[in-house]
Amino acid sequence: MQILSVVAPLAALAGVLASPATELAERQVACPDYIVCCPIFGTASSSNIAPLLASNAIAASPDAIIGIGCLPFLPATDATAEPDLEICHGPLCCKKTFTFPNGTVIGIDCTETIIIEQ
Numbered sequence: 001m002q003i004l005s006v007v008a009p010l011a012a013l014a015g016v017l018a019s020p021a022t023e024l025a026e027r028q029v030a031c032p033d034y035i036v037c038c039p040i041f042g043t044a045s046s047s048n049i050a051p052l053l054a055s056n057a058i059a060a061s062p063d064a065i066i067g068i069g070c071l072p073f074l075p076a077t078d079a080t081a082e083p084d085l086e087i088c089h090g091p092l093c094c095k096k097t098f099t100f101p102n103g104t105v106i107g108i109d110c111t112e113t114i115i116i117e118q
Contacts, residue, residue, distance in 0.1 A: 038067025038092040038107040052106070058098060060108065067092045067107030 042049050044060035049068070053060055060066065094107025 036067070036070040036072060036094050036097050036105070036107050038070040038094055038110065040068040041065055041092045041107075041110065042068070049106075052100065052104075056098065056100060058108070064108070065092065065110045067094045067110045068104070070094060070097055070105045070107040 042065075043062065044050065044053060044064040044066050045062035046066070049066050052058075053066070092107065092110045092112065094110040096108040097105050098108060099105050
């Protein structure tokens with residue numbers, strides 16, 4: 001997986017995070033045993049993520065994948081999806097979340113999503 005660094009200023013990032021969920025990628029993906037989907041991601045050492053983590057005492061290795069702008073899963077209703085999987089509209093699924101005082105939700109302990117074959 002190619003890991004992209006998040007380089008947008010935090011103000012621009014806040015604007016992205018305010019976008020409605022319907023504007024996220026429409027590709028359905030499955031995330032077994034994960035709790036949130038995150039449309040934006042970078043590494044813990046990305047220039048704009050590292051200060052957020054440090055200022056909130058979140059320990060993460062520099063190459064840890066962090067999800068940004070995370071949303072809860074939608075229950076799987078597609079008959080082609082396995083019943084124990086959930087549907088996610090984003091490239092990343094994360095097991096843990098942290099909400100900053102400004103409302104931004106990040107995902108920790110993340111993995112790539114699995115594309116559901118239609």
